[in-house]
Amino acid sequence: MRTILWFLLLCLSTPAIAQQAPWARPNIPLSSHDRVYTGDQTSNTVSVINPASNKLLGVIRLGDRVPGALSPLYTGQLLVHGIGFSPDHRTIAVVSIGSNSVTFIDTTTNKIKGVVYVGRSPHEAFFTPDGKELWAVVRGEDYVSVIDPVKMKEIRRVQTANGPGMVLFRPDGQYAFVPSSFTPELDVVDMKSYQVTARVPQASPFSPNLAVSRDGTEVWFTLKDSGKTQVMSAQPPFRILSTLDTGPITNHVTLVENANGKFAYVTVGGENAVKVYRRGEKPELISTIATGDLPHGIWGSGDGTRVYVGLENQDAVIAIDSLANKILATIPIGQQPQALVYVPEAVPTGDGTSNLTPLADAGKAAHLLLTAAEGSGSSAHATVSVNSLGSIDLLQMAVSDLKPGQMYRLWLTTSQAPPYRQKQELATFKTNLAGAQIVQTVGPFRQVLTSESEKSAEVPQQRFLLVTAADSGTPELIERVP
Secondary structure, three states, X not given: OHHHHHHHHHHHHOOOOOOOOOOOOOOOOOOOOOEEEEEEOXXXXXXXXXXXXOEEEEEEEOOOOOOHHHOOOOOOOOOEEEEEEOOOOOEEEEEEOOOOEEEEEEOOOOOEEEEEEOOOOEEEEEEOOOOOOEEEEEOOOOEEEEEEOOOOEEEEEEEOOOOEOOOEEOOOOOEEEEOEOOOOEEEEEEOOOOEEEEEEEOOOOOOOOEEEOOOOOEEEEEEXXXXXXXXXXXXXXXXXXXXXXXXXXXXXXXXXXXXXXXXEEEEEHHHOXXXXXXXXXXXXXXXXXXXXXXXXXXXXXXXXXXXXXXEOOOOEEEEEEOOOOEEEEEEEOOOOEEEEEEEOOOOOOOOOOOOOEOOHHHHOEEEEEEEEOOOOOOOOEEEEEEEEOOOOEEEEEEEEOOOXXXXXXXXXXXXXXXXXXXXXXXXXXXXXXXXXXXXXXEEOOHHHHOOHHHOOOOOOOOOEEEEEEOOOOOEEEEEEOO
């Protein structure tokens, strides 16, 4: 009897943990009560997926599309991006960069519970392990906004390096980890004093994402500008354990544990791949999974048997069997998904479809590919997403393997071969440290860039995309048409 009582007390006093949000119960079997959520930056929606069926249930509309969202009288949310969830799995917190807001949504009813406005350009937010606070990084400034999720208001600020990119916590609630997107520094915050207790050098300035291991020993954080991922000890003195060359446009990372062992899954946008590392003293690359266009957000299921990935330039989510590292399904969702979370048992009863709406026009998009000029010997390439905004379209290009730190131009032209007629400049951009970049421009693109069979007689002559060096007319990349 004494042994049974001791076991019960141990269970009650031991923090419950899951795959990445380190406070849920471990090994929660996948079910229709679970949900996958994505923040869709262009359609200003949250897509809601049932992982049991791998079907989109609908979207939660937080705002209008551009250009309506640019009205001076606009009251919705703009640039829906980051997502975190509460320890009881009943609330998601959705960060909108353009409207400087955090929207709290009930997972059972999909209803908005409230909105808190914070400082300039917040990026990601997450609940503390006890659920009493939500920490939202204000990337456009130099602090973390600490929010009371009951009173729905900011209660304090934690000063950090300029441009905090994300925050997650050690499972015991002692430390918070905050990498920077503008400064090569990851800050470790003492959660009792709300003070930075350690400043760890990053290999490069731009870190958008991190993950903390369920045993509280490791922090993995990505570096989008240099194409690296670093592994840091979650114990003082918080030293860097490994630096991995993961690839251009390294986006997000999730940590998974299952019957096969302990792993890190990293999305590499410039290679359209997820790279899988076996965790240990020397992380080992064991698999590279081809994903589709520009993988971004990523999260594992409560039992570690699935990993879900948002494809930013494909407007879709893929489900990966993490025991076999094979893709199970591709699920169309809202426009340009950014952060993605998997919330086990988000809907304890019912079908959880209340207050969801169909994709509608948010599902209208074209997806294009640019490759290096024939005979150039270059491995440069780019994926392009053209999303409908109603009367106009948003064109986003993710380019890789150009020369680092160089200026380039994106053109629209009427021919795929020289001489390139009626060239119209769409954007000028500079590549990052890894020779990659993400470029955006707005205009009436979708009809003129789609195939002839999809166009009516009234549509103008088809156009093609071309990339050149800023000071040259020689093509570096040319649109490839099937």
